[in-house]
Amino acid sequence: MAIKATIDWDKCEGNGVCARVAPEVFTVDEQGNSDVLLEEVPANLRANALLAMRQCPTQAITVTEE
Numbered sequence: 001m002a003i004k005a006t007i008d009w010d011k012c013e014g015n016g017v018c019a020r021v022a023p024e025v026f027t028v029d030e031q032g033n034s035d036v037l038l039e040e041v042p043a044n045l046r047a048n049a050l051l052a053m054r055q056c057p058t059q060a061i062t063v064t065e066e
């Protein structure tokens, strides 16, 4: 099962919460530009990715398992 994380940049406000919760998965630079670092989220980072999704204040993050 592949775990994928995406950010909706229309919703992201660049506050950096995701990068603090799951720095292996998400990055946010000083300008507030966020990005997903991993094409596929390894199983050991799944919980962190889901936590970041829940803690994102603007619900910009989607984590899917397919």
Ligand code: SF4
Binding pocket: 007, 011, 012, 013, 014, 015, 016, 017, 018, 019, 026, 028, 034, 055, 056, 057, 058, 059, 060, 061
């Ligand atoms: S937590 Fe959400 S709003 Fe904040 S930088 Fe990450 S994706 Fe953007």
